Amino acid sequence: MEKIVILTGAGISAESGLGTFRDEGGLWAQHRIEDVATPEGFARDPALVQEFYNMRRIQAAEARPNAAHAALAELQRTFPGEVVIVTQNVDDLHEKAGATGVLHMHGQLDQALCAACGHRWRAPMRMAKGEPCPACQNPTARPDIVWFGEMPYYMDQIFDHLMNADIFAAIGTSGQVYPAAGFVQEASAAGARTIELNLAPSAVVSQFDDTRFGPATRTVPAWVAELLAR
Numbered sequence: 001m002e003k004i005v006i007l008t009g010a011g012i013s014a015e016s017g018l019g020t021f022r023d024e025g026g027l028w029a030q031h032r033i034e035d036v037a038t039p040e041g042f043a044r045d046p047a048l049v050q051e052f053y054n055m056r057r058i059q060a061a062e063a064r065p066n067a068a069h070a071a072l073a074e075l076q077r078t079f080p081g082e083v084v085i086v087t088q089n090v091d092d093l094h095e096k097a098g099a100t101g102v103l104h105m106h107g108q109l110d111q112a113l114c115a116a117c118g119h120r121w122r123a124p125m126r127m128a129k130g131e132p133c134p135a136c137q138n139p140t141a142r143p144d145i146v147w148f149g150e151m152p153y154y155m156d157q158i159f160d161h162l163m164n165a166d167i168f169a170a171i172g173t174s175g176q177v178y179p180a181a182g183f184v185q186e187a188s189a190a191g192a193r194t195i196e197l198n199l200a201p202s203a204v205v206s207q208f209d210d211t212r213f214g215p216a217t218r219t220v221p222a223w224v225a226e227l228l229a230r
Contacts, residue, residue: 002080004169005169006085009088009172012066034148039150050127066216089104159186166193171197173196
């Protein structure tokens with residue numbers, strides 16, 4: 001049974017209106033990463049960090065999956081082998097499109113995490129400074145997001161999948177953030193065929209066997225159609 005492992009990044013959600021780190025005028029452009037995406041930033045100004053993720057949570061809740069998300073969900077449903085989706089994205093657009101078992105290596109906007117006891121729960125649309133944990137009551141609730149300097153989630157599972165992949169695809173990723181940028185090397189070393197689908201070449205494009213460039217809403221459905229027609 002053939003196994004496909006797919007890594008998705010911000011580029012797949014950009015056409016649904018969710019900006020990437022590098023978009024001018026977007027939420028990220030208004031803040032320094034050190035202030036809103038590090039444990040130190042949260043310790044310095046938890047109110048700022050909570051409000052930043054409140055805005056992102058509201059934006060993500062209003063977003064709708066695009067043709068690329070829909071194509072990957074169809075591939076999961078229809079492909080005769082196994083299709084594993086790993087995402088760097090913290091939105092739920094894969095799930096809204098019908099994908100299942102998505103591994104959110106950088107966390108999820110719709111989840112909250114207690115910094116004291118590790119309890120997780122569904123986040124309210126707006127979280128405040130000093131939000132209490134429903135399990136331990138400590139005022140230590142934070143977004144369940146993997147910040148810079150923290151270990152991504154599901155790494156053991158992800159590397160197991162990469163070691164057993166027949167095809168590895170990276171969609172809409174910059175190739176600049178590790179460990180995800182190293183996944184193509186891991187999959188290739190294990191014998192997988194590799195492909196990058198991106199708006200423009202990533203920082204690790206030379207490591208892929210095949211490349212497709214253009215909007216994700218065009219390249220991903222076309223690639224999925226090819227796979228299902230074999």
